[in-house]
Amino acid sequence: MSVGLFYDRTQPETSMSWEPISWHTGETMQDTVVRALTAIAIGTILLVPARAETLDTAGKQLYAGIAVVGVGAVVGVIFLVRHENRKTRSITGCVASGPAGMTLKSKNGRVYALSGDSTAIRAGDRLTLEGKRKGKVFDAQRVKQDFGACPT
Numbered sequence: 001m002s003v004g005l006f007y008d009r010t011q012p013e014t015s016m017s018w019e020p021i022s023w024h025t026g027e028t029m030q031d032t033v034v035r036a037l038t039a040i041a042i043g044t045i046l047l048v049p050a051r052a053e054t055l056d057t058a059g060k061q062l063y064a065g066i067a068v069v070g071v072g073a074v075v076g077v078i079f080l081v082r083h084e085n086r087k088t089r090s091i092t093g094c095v096a097s098g099p100a101g102m103t104l105k106s107k108n109g110r111v112y113a114l115s116g117d118s119t120a121i122r123a124g125d126r127l128t129l130e131g132k133r134k135g136k137v138f139d140a141q142r143v144k145q146d147f148g149a150c151p152t
Helices: 029-047 055-086
Strands: 089-098 101-106 111-116 125-134 137-149
Touching: 089 111, 089 137, 111 125
Parallel strands: 111 137
Antiparallel strands: 089 101, 089 125, 101 111, 125 137
16 A cells, blocks of 8 residues: 555646545545554554563452542542532421420421521421521521411
């Protein structure tokens, strides 16, 4: 396979192109370059000497791989837990006034002590509150929706 680096003389002078002429019918310069690079890559791979690994070397690589995967999993879990703790949550329920302050009984029956901005929160209302949950305490940041009086 050879490629000529001459003009295509069959075309008029005004339409001369710098495309090299391929001696293979239908083959473009890009095909020629791809073929040459593939041959160079295969030749390079075949020239690299093979080395025999001992069982000891393979074992060390296995332990290193397990350690890397373990560290990655721990970092992923820590990131996920920290990310989830920073999210704001929404809870819908009825607000009641108790001896320790205001409480919210959610739709699933859980009771949360309310803390945070309680200026728009009134006992006896059914509300959707947005904020952060910390165990059995809900730190209300804002009232998302007011449904009116709680059903009795």
